[in-house]
Amino acid sequence: SQISALIDERRADYMQAVEKSMEASEQYGNGEIGIDELSQINSTVSIYASRYAAVREFEQKREYLDTLKEEAGIDGYMMSDRGYEEIFGKYGKAREIVLLMALLASVVLIVSENIGIETSTGTKYIVNAASGKNTVKIKRIAASLALCIVLYFIVYGIDMIYLQNYYGMPYTEAPLMSLTFMRDCGLNISIGTFIVIRLIVRLVMMFAVFAVTYVFSSRFSEVRGRAVSVLIIVAVIVLVAVTGNVSIW
Known part of the structure; x- marks a missing residue:
């Protein structure tokens, strides 16, 4: 490919310049050339070293992709990791948490406020018929759940739009392990699929927290229910902080 040819060309230029510099140093020691000529040759080495350094990332990526193909049989893409490191890599952990x-x-x-309103207004005692009581409860649960789902789409919708505009999401069809920081994930899926799965995981977590909060809050009075909700919030914060720093999801 053109990138491989460019890498090989710049590495060859750099190695050739280094050899000339070593020869020039020996010639200078023998008095065959002057200090000005030696300085000029060494300056040339610096120029070629800088040019070679500019493609070192791609060279390392090429070596990684060759290893990936050999060990896992995955044809990875030659692409930069930087944008995706900000999206779901180590540089994006704080934002995601x-x-x-x-x-x-x-x-x-x-959820806790919904339960608190139901308890304080005596709604569950006003409706005497079992069917009526259940209807009110279902409507309250549905309303709370709908609000939470809307909130979820607002939060992550804005986040994805921001990430797309600021960092871009190129090559979402590329294998996930094309990204060097995902080399140990062991998942033979595309980057786009991984992003979707992570969003689904967060949605499932939201449903789980919703259910746990509803169950615990509905078992206590208004004051105790609020205390329980505070404890749940603390537990959620601790759980997210711990898992967010160790899990790829």
Whole structure:
């Protein structure tokens, strides 16, 4: 490919310049050339070294892709890791943890407030018929769940639009392991599929927190229910902080 040819060309130029520099140093020691000529040759080495350094990332990536093909049979893409490191790599962890914490804490507040209103207004005692009571409860759950889902799409919709505009998401069809920082994930899926799965994982986490909060909050009175909701928020924050720093999801 053109990139491989460019890498080979610049490496060859650099190695040739180094050899000339070594020869020039020997000639200078023997008095065959002057200091000005030696300095000029050494300056040439610096120029070629700089040019070679500019493609070192691609050279390392080529070596990685060759190893990936040999060991895993995956034809990876020659692409930069930098944008995706900001999106779901090590540089994006802080952003993702904060977003998930904010979302799940909001879910806890929405559900606990819903239960609090139901308890304080005596709604569950006003409706005496079992069917009527269940209808009110289902409507409240559905309303809270709908609000949480809307909140989820707002939070991650804005996040994805921002990431797309700021970093771009090229080659989403590329194998995930084309990214060197994902070399140990063991997943033979595309980058786009991985992004979608991560969003689904967060949606499932939101549903789980919703269910747990509803179950615990509905078992306690208004004051105790609020205390329980605070404890759940703390637990969610701790859980997200811990798992967010060790999990690829």
